[in-house]
Amino acid sequence: MAFVEIRNLSVAFGRSPALRGINLAVERGEAVGLVGESGCGKSVTWLAALGLLPASATVRGSVLIDGTEILGAPKARLEPVRGGRIAMIFQDPAASLNPVHRIGRQIGEALGLHRGMTGQRAKAEVIRLLDQVGIPDAKNRINAYPHELSGGQNQRVMIAMALAGEPELLVADEPTTALDVTIQAQILDLLTTLRRDTGMALVLISHDLGVVSETCSRIAVMYAGRIVEEAPSGQIFTHPNHPYTRGLMGALPPLSGARRRLVAIPGSVPEAAHMPQGCAFAPRCNAATDRCAEVDPVPLPLTQDHSAACIHARPYHQAGHPSHHHAATTRERAMQ
Amino acid sequence: MLHYLLSRLLRAAVSIIMVVTFVFVVLRMSGDPAMVIMGADAPPEAIDAFRKSWGLDQPLWVQYFSFFEAIFSGELGRSMRDGRDAMAVVLERVPSTLALTVPAFLVNLIVGVPAGVYAALHRNSLIDRCVMVMAVTGFAVPSFILAMLLVLILSVNLGWLPSAGQDSWLNAILPIATMGFGGAALLARFTRSAMLEVLGQPYIRTASAKGLPWSAVVWRHALQNAAIPTITIIGFMLGGLVAGAVVVESVFSWPGVGRLLVISVANRDLAIVQAIVLMIAITMVAANMIVDVLYGLVDPRMHGQARPARR
Amino acid sequence: MSAGTADLLEARDLARSYTVRRGLLGRPTAVRAVDGISLRVARGETLGLVGESGCGKSTTARLVLGIEPPDTGSVIFDGNAMPPSGTAAWANLRRRMQMVYQDPLAALDRRLAVGVQIAEPLDIHRIGTAAEREERVAAVMAEVGLQPHHVARHPQSLSGGQRQRAVIARALVTNPDLLVCDEPISALDVSIQALVLNLLSDLQERLKMGMLFVSHDLRAVRQISQRVAVMYLGRIVEEGDPDAVLHEPAHPYTQALVSAIPHPGKTTSRVILQGDPPNPANRPTGCAFHPRCPVATATCRTETPELKPRRSDGRRVACHIAHGEAAAARAPALLETC
Amino acid sequence: MARLRSLLERLNRMPILITIAVLWLVLMLAIAVSADLISPYRFTQMDLRNRLSLPVFMGGSWSHVLGTDELGRDVLSRLITSIRMSLLIAFGATIIGAVIGVTLGFVAAHFRGIVEQAVLALVDFSAAIPFLVLALAVLAFFGNSLVLFVCLLGFHAWERYARIARGLAISGRMHGYAAAVHQLGASPWRLYGRHILPNIASTLIVSMTLAFPEIILLESGLSFLGLGIQPPGTSLGNMVGFGREYLSSAPWIMLAPAFVITATALCVSLLGDWLRDRLDPTLS
């Protein structure tokens, strides 16, 4: 059984759904990448799983840790999970750190909670963690307040804080956006090492396809509150199957060659409150057919571990190339 | 640091001089103390003599300067009523006032802050509503009505507590309860509002995500961020500790500074009023310093604003 | 610099330190966030600014916009010295220079709907009628990929990327002459990144907008900037054409940086910098990078290298070795290009 | 039209308690406005042969629904006149105090330095002056005029607003949004009025709803010392003050105004808290 299993998780804010049935499993020690359109619900997925959404959100579905339901669980069951079993790195580090506490204290708190460390021991550990994430002069910086640090430094404080609880699963929501590539590399190395040494699972939410592909073994692509494609990271770059995923690849600015105009996916996400009847991506899809506007596609397994939610997606042989013909059978299956 | 202290002291001096001057002018220009103290039936000669002996026959500015002269030589003057040293009279009252205000202040804190926090956490629940209705009522019921009701029930009808006087610590209970109720109500409402302000902030979510129990999130993370209004109010409360409470002291015949002030103002007994006002001003200034230090402690961003180090 | 016209922005020798106190009674120490930076941005030009996290990029951005006064140095905008912050002249200049903040959540007022906040520069500088403003806001929002229904949302109910786009929209709404972007696209998915980068290049072309583009995303920097400057510990260590800098980095720090760029679908070898990360409160002597530099020599330890054009190809770089003033201690690590 | 509909919709969404509070306040305002029309007697009209007559609910006659006071004056008529007077004073003074206090607090927070010190010195000054002395000053030097009296009571709590506003504004200015708005070129008016004020409004609203009963009671205290609304004029506080001797013998004299004070304060606070919560988009 997977360590964390999210089943049919849906979240709505008022009348507009943010998640429309997410299914995702994370195995122990596994690194899963989560990419997708901005606003598609990556952050909400994990906030919902940990019960951190505001009361205005309605959450349905199920989130199991080792088979235990934590969605809507009482506080007593939830608190040891948070930070201890599943730790989360938030997207806006500066706003997510308590402005009136010294960073050392904020990290130390997690140590005290989950590892029973206090006093000098905790302090030494805090310094070690800060060193580990590459904060210079950690001995003195533990006394700094968040507003005295740069954006990237705050982000690293968040990372250190999440690691402090030695979690079994780390959900890192864009953990390196404010870091330059060298430090980013260092952090990613650190995460990989930790994963190898402690068996920590990792969910990496990022827009940086390079980062995700380097760090994760499996990648899930989200669009408009759904997972639209899921595959091992090698395959997703070689065989992007959902048109949205292909769009993402195409939009990446090149690092060499002639500078050309970037190709963004045309159009925009449909408004959550007014989702189209069929495929949510259909209005922007250049391969869309009439059928796409009618059928809401479900994920189709393409290979053993690759699935995509597109009625045009076709199974392929891992070694071979996908055929260019539409398989009627696939289409039929999608309609059920 | 030195600069900070100096500017603080300078400001304190300015405020105190303003206060003292203001009180001087007001008391001197609103009714003749000789008349007030000697009464309506005193012979005019007696009143003139009284004026002369207290220098009230001098022009106002002469009185003003001699008053300041006296202050700088450490002499706050004597009560025009009974000739006692003004500071001594006031200091004699301070302990009995503090005996009411300090416990009442503690009651305010111990009841008010948790009640506010609690109400914020259970926003719109029955408990929140009850706490807030209690708080508002506690604040809006005139304190002498509250005092009288307490006396009628607890002393007159049940005979549990003495109704007035200053004979034992039992006498202090009702006045403290009366004062505590209103102040706690005040703090509770400020605390609730400030807490609500903070509870939606992302860092509260972070603290929860860390696995902190909700109570710890509230007390350790939210409260400190919400503390500024509460601290401001606490500052005013601290500053008011020596001033006492006129109504409560009157109802419970508690000879505190508040009543002394009312009597002395009514009698235009300048020296005593000045001594009291000076004490209040000094406590205010001290309370402000405490508040500023607390501001800095609860919100490091308010400290010096990361002033650039100029080379 | 095009002949006859002065640069849009010129910063000379900017420096800024912060005092930090440890505890109530702690001794104040100075943190030198920016330590002598000079840069120019011409009209229609983008200067990319990259560098290690904490090296002072955001501080530089604030300084060139005059949001914070520099300790030393001066900023010249459009031929005139930057007026002191808070004055009317300064406030008026704001419509011509805008900033995209690194932390959008903190830069937005959580009590106001984002639409109102995007319109705010127009309100402040009294641009257009109410209807025109509304129209303009809708247009900008569409340009950055926000949807009409986001107008009434409050910042905390937007996703990270949506907030970032709101901040970008706010900065673009007045069509500024100078745009300073501090990590403008970090929270955007690549498709929207593409949208925004295209938008910025278009505006640049159309309006001759000058841009200071702070980013960790070297691809984006290459895509959008005409020149790139690399910062390390409060100073610029290398400056030049993006392709040149990214493909043939001259400074050892740049070399490390470039080697660390991740590539989708590939796992590559890279230079991981050794040694302690730099501490602005305690700047090393000589070249600030020498404690971590694989090729540092004795000279590097004692003499501070100057940022000047390299004799070979005119690249501006601050490194004794790159200038050939000192021989590398070891052969530089092999850098693969892509 | 759409606005009206949305207003109605909102009203519909109001919790019952808030509806009651609004209704009560509207009633009070209506009474204040039409005091002369609806009061059954002239409020000074005495009937000494009919002193301390019982209110209807205690078995009295319908000619004096709320009974009569120690001079045989109709309590209801006095209550009506008092409501007008006290509402005027309380609303006027609350607003004056809030405006002065918040403005000076912002001025201090904005300029810092010497200006801040000056404002704080004023705050200290005003906090250290016993209110009694201040009242004495105003009334002794300017006579007993209602306008001055309202201003005077307005001065009562200004220092609290000033301190709170200053504290919160300084702390607010440290937030990113304030810096961002500043850099957009916003004038201080805009920065403080449109951004910082709404961000600290909740605390100020609470402060104002607290000031409301406080001022009514303060006025009562002053009336009692001979410095407030003077006989034959009347106000809620004044009624409570003069009626308090009759708490056990003729409780209706003072319980009616005390009830109005408490109920009005309660409604103002409930409404304030509700408004505060509504203004806070982070709650919901």
Add this chain to the structure above:
Amino acid sequence: MPRFAAAQSADRPAVTVAVQRISTSNTLEMLTEQSNVGARIYTSYAETLLGNDWIGDMSLQPQLATGWKRLDDRTVDVDLREGVKFHNGDVMTAEDVAFSYGPDRMWGGGSVEVPDNVKAVARQALPAFERIEVLGPHKVRLHNASIDPVLEGRLSASIGMIVSKRAFLEAKSWMDWARQPVTTGPYSVAEYKPDSVLTLAAFDDHWEGRPPLRQIRFVETPETASRINLLRSGGADFACDIPPDQIATVEADKRFKVVGGPINNTRYTVFNKSHPVLANPLVRQALTHSVDRELIVESLWSGRTEVPRGLQWTFYGDFYIADHENPAYDPDKARALLRKAGYNGEPIPYRVLNDYYTAQTATAQINTENWRSIGLNIKLQMVENWGQISEGGPETRGIHDWSAAASLPDPYVQMSGSWGPAGSPWRNNQWRNEEFGNLSKELGSSTDRARRIAVWRRMLQIIEIEDPAYVVLHRNASFTAKRADIKWVPSQSFVMDFRRHNWSA
């Protein structure tokens, strides 16, 4: 012996008296404490040569003097009581008496500095006092500078409390003395906390024998309701200054009783003749005719006090003008007078202190309503102290409240002292009348009783009817709530008598 004393004192009760105010001046020396307030306490610790029968007819009684004999119009011989001890144990001698009336305590010019206002008070009380001559250890002679018809009576004035010379001279200063006087009364001052509590302890060496109470505590309780509650909760045995409206409330509980009634103090409202409108006697007459005294007494006082016939007291004996009438309540007549006076609505200020006198504010409001109803434009101004009543020019001072007390059976001291040329209204130009002035002088210097009575009748006619200086309202009344089981009689004045003849429980 001490044990016996302890046992002895334990069997006597101690009482607590809740009072509104203990002493206005914060002193216990009657030369500085000149108000009604001090009267309540001083008879318990201090004694004068002659006393009054407070709970009886107010007649003069021997106290520290056992007898007195008038030698001529200006000289009285006094025999002093023997065996009187001061609270410090010293025996009282003629020396102490002479000292009590001497320059060190009253007049200045002795070895002790006497505050000027004390001298002025003394001079008003004893206008022509010359000296007291010591004739023997227990005999003194009082010399007056001029003829004084009430010379003995003046020896009962409170300022003449007899003090210990030694204790006085040992005090640090006059003011220090005034807070801790050493006297001869049945109770000695054990502790005095100004504005708070005065504790008197039984003085067992008192010449009358052991006083009936072990201790009397006067606790200052400014709020009426608090005083009543203190009584009801058992915290006090007496509660003074009970407003008439509260009597029923207190007596609703059978354990308590309210005693008291009219006292020798009359409430009246005075006019300022220098006010431009009030200068016209017709206007003042109109004012006097529109005061409804009976209604005030009936409603505010539940009929528990009475309306005197002008400013005179029945104990004046043959000086009491029994057929003197107050101006009748007659609004029509008042209106007519106003018309005659040509009054047309000029404002007349009426300055009122907030319940300085019992029910003062209510009374003032009733008067104001009545006056307004006849067409007078009365401006009620609540003021805060006596100083403010006399402030400002004549046109700002119109009407204000006052009270008058007499303790001697002769109108001269009261009337001439208050309204004659020596009185403050005269000197403040508030009210003057030449004829009245001359008559006043005659009343003070004549020894022809019949003539004096005629003079007095005329004076009353002038000041109350023809050229009114004031309008009499009613006699003041003082009500004291007490435990019903205590047998104690209130006096006709503010004095509270706690001597042995007035106590049994």
